[in-house]
Amino acid sequence: MNSDMSSATPTSISERHPITNIEALRADFPILDQEVHGKPLTYLDSAASAQRPQSVIDAMVRHEQRNHANIHRGVHELSQRSTDAYEHARDLARAFVNAPSRSEIVFTRGTTESINLVAASLGRMSLSASDEVLITQMEHHSNIVPWQLICQQTGARLLAAPMTQSGELDVEAFSRKLTERTKIVAIGHVSNALGTINPVKELTAIAHDAGAIVVVDGAQAAPHLPIDVQDIDCDFYALSGHKMYGPTGIGLLYGRETLLDRMPPYQGGGEMILTVTIESSTYSELPHKFEAGTPNITGAVGLGAAIDYLATIDPKARIDHEDRLLELATAELSRIPGLRIVGTAKRKAGVLSFVFDDIHAHDLGTILDREGVAIRTGHHCAMPVMDFFCVPATARASLGLYNNADDIHRLVGGLHRALELFR
Amino acid sequence: MSELEDLYREVILDHNKNPRNFAELDDADRTIEGVNPLCGDKLTLYVKLDGDRIADIGFKGTGCAISVASSSMMTERVKGATIDEGLQLFDTVHRMLAESELDETALMELGKLAALSGVREYPSRVKCASLAWHALKTALNDSTESVSTE
The missing domain is CATH 3.40.640.10 (Type I PLP-dependent aspartate aminotransferase-like (Major domain))
Structure with missing residues (x-):
């Protein structure tokens, strides 16, 4: 097997030591290391589209640079x-x-x-x-x-x-x-x-x-x-x-x-x-x-x-990390006056939808964006859910494995900024 | 003034909190539905005409602060105006939302409405501000079509 082949068919290393330090994985995602509107990027829109680790980007670039051709039936x-x-x-x-x-x-x-x-x-x-x-x-x-x-x-x-x-x-x-x-x-x-x-x-x-x-x-x-x-x-x-x-x-x-x-x-x-x-x-x-x-x-x-x-990541450590963050976010947002969490099921994963009585989700999205915080606002392609809860739209913060407690605190800070503006 | 304060100026926050002419008109001559699918803004505009004059105007609906304030300020401004004045104002507001600089005459004509110019820096929000104005134009042109910003 030559080197081009091995890069085209990466071998799984899952059997070796699975990674349990989830916080350290953030560094694998180059896009997160930037400022937006002069503030550190806080990406809380992974349910819409998650970011990619360098290894995924590398694998795709390698394939494009060395191995691409049409598949099946080719003799070359x-x-x-x-x-x-x-x-x-x-x-x-x-x-x-x-x-x-x-x-x-x-x-x-x-x-x-x-x-x-x-x-x-x-x-x-x-x-x-x-x-x-x-x-x-x-x-x-x-x-x-x-x-x-x-x-x-x-x-x-x-x-x-x-x-x-x-x-x-x-x-x-x-x-x-x-x-x-x-x-x-x-x-x-x-x-x-x-x-x-x-x-x-x-x-x-x-x-x-x-x-x-x-x-x-x-x-x-x-x-x-x-x-x-x-x-x-x-x-x-x-x-x-x-x-x-x-x-x-x-x-x-x-x-x-x-x-x-x-x-x-x-x-x-x-x-x-x-x-x-x-x-x-x-x-x-x-x-x-x-x-x-x-x-x-x-x-x-x-x-x-x-x-x-x-x-490569220990699945239990990853799930625990995300559950802890969702718990933290739920607790922190519950303390914000006028905020109502939409969707309070006992078993949840990765998503926190919320509304304010007197601030529309779209305004929240714009204000948070200026604080560097990326969330999604709107009906989330689930209009029957919006109808059920009688809201035109919600704001949704969603988590990836790269998020941490700082991200949640920046979200909370941005929401307080919105309250201040709309007071 | 920070960019956010430039978007959410006092006058806009005030109209959002206490929208003027926020009522259905039972005897409306023109009723126009408008939607902004992007953020779920929904608006119904009611216009009562007396000859070529806008005798009364009202709106109902849900939307973000920009959308509600723009609707409220629009109704406040065009109540009592002629159809031609309303259409002329639509053009000026449209220019304000789409272009960067307006001349003195246009700014004089806009008056308080110039507060909406802050949305120019927020391309995703321009449609929120323009929804009510498109509904107005449709109503004054006596079209029965509904309005969508998409």
Whole structure:
């Protein structure tokens, strides 16, 4: 193996000493070392897009500089290196979600495309006019709109299980909505607007008992929780690279092989066929049947590097660090007069949404930005959640592994500045 | 004055806290819905005409301080004005939000409305300030279309 090959296929070092000093990892993220409007950057918008460690940036640059060519079927060296790098990333992704087989890992542009793939392909195969699809009231638009589209096409009905005032899914009501008509259940693992961790394993078991196929939107869970699709026992699991310290434009779909096998292709084109005549085609084996066209090869390399990066870190230390910060932020924000936290579920990950009675979230976003604090304001692509809590928008601070107590204190300082301005 | 104080001037904070003409008009001749999808500002503008004069004007809705203050200051300013004066003012405000320098005449015409010029430094907020003015223009042009800043 030459040096270019080894850089294209980074080996996992997770078995060696996992890193437990999470605070020290901040230095791995070069973007955080800068000032914005003359103040140190305080990045609290990781739920929208997380920053990348140097190792991810390096892996992508190396691939672009030394190894890039189109993958599969190429007979030349660079094509072989690229193919190896791309397929190695698939192996890393398989291990990351603990899928039984690499043929169950389909690379996509991200969670949105993954869910659209399942909705269009599985929906076309299995939905008809008397059927129902069950989602929840706290879903991101990307786990609502694809189901609306396929329901409009097939005549199936879309239902949503309600949540409680604390932003937890009402599991009893969820169970009651499941009937023999329910063909597909689609649930978020972690709510992007509220931070709620849903009991996806329990919900999957309930849905399977009712005979439904289960799709889990894992976009917000992947950066925070260990993912084990065999333990959850879900049929599909979708995630995005850029929420878990990888690049944008790459994500994956885990799908149970027996289902993927029966499903029709989502898109047609190159890479996904065995033979083509003008009349008809035969399709490649899994997972290539679902990967039409030249994929985001460098993106896959970056996602693989992000998985490798996470594998060097002790997962318990990472989760404890993030939980402690969320606790600190919750306690500190609760003390601010007039501030109300939206989403107070017992189990949360990485997200703190809040509103003031008399300061609009958009004004907060502008004021915090001038203090160097980056948060997100608006409906967070979850308008039904905003409607439920009767707010037009919330301010959302979200955490990554690189955040620390100073970030929380700067957020609190910025909020006091807003109160002062609006007094 | 810091940049933030330049955006959130006293007059803007005052209009946000106590918006003028913040009411639905039962006998409105023109009713226009406006939205700013970016931040969720929603506005309904009501205009009662008497010939070519804006006899009464009101608005309802939710929005950020810039959006509410701009709506409030707009209604306060154009109540009693003619349709032509209202449209002329729209042009001047639009120039103020889009361009850097205005001449003396334009500044005289704007008066108190010049307080909204601080948003120029905040490109993501210009739409908040312009929503009410686009709704006004639509209402005065007797269009029934809804307004979106997207």
